[in-house]
Amino acid sequence: MKRIVPTVVMLAALGLGIAGLYAGAGIVTASAQQKPETAEVKIDNFSFGPAELTVSVGTTVTWTNRDDIPHTVVNTDKVFKSRVLDTDEKFSFTFDTAGTYPYFCSIHPKMTGKVVVQ
Numbered sequence: 040m041k042r043i044v045p046t047v048v049m050l051a052a053l054g055l056g057i058a059g060l061y062a063g064a065g066i067v068t069a070s071a072q073q074k075p076e077t078a079e080v081k082i083d084n085f086s087f088g089p090a091e092l093t094v095s096v097g098t099t100v101t102w103t104n105r106d107d108i109p110h111t112v113v114n115t116d117k118v119f120k121s122r123v124l125d126t127d128e129k130f131s132f133t134f135d136t137a138g139t140y141p142y143f144c145s146i147h148p149k150m151t152g153k154v155v156v157q
């Protein structure tokens with residue numbers, strides 16, 4: 040029995056070490072997911088740039104109107120809708136659900152864009 044005890048202790052220590060490694064890996068993954076992500080869309084010359092943007096879930100997208108003309112950012116499915124943005128005004132929305140979000144400017148409906156959240 041005396042011979043077995045140190046082996047059991049060593050195995051237990053090894054087990055804790057492995058558990059610790061997994062726990063550490065878990066913390067790294069969690070912090071990577073919690074890192075706030077942002078993306079920018081510029082509105083200029085009657086267009087959204089980039090017109091199509093792909094982001095990960097949790098990303099906050101900010102639209103900035105760099106045009107001399109007022110514009111809006113309105114999702115086709117009414118998930119988000121900005122007020123009228125004058126020059127240099129911004130609108131932000133955080134995408135917490137994966138999906139495709141087409142949007143347009145309600146003043147100039149030919150201005151369209153899309154955010155893909157994955």
Ligand SMILES: [Cu+2]
Binds near residue numbers: 145
């Ligand atoms: Cu517009």
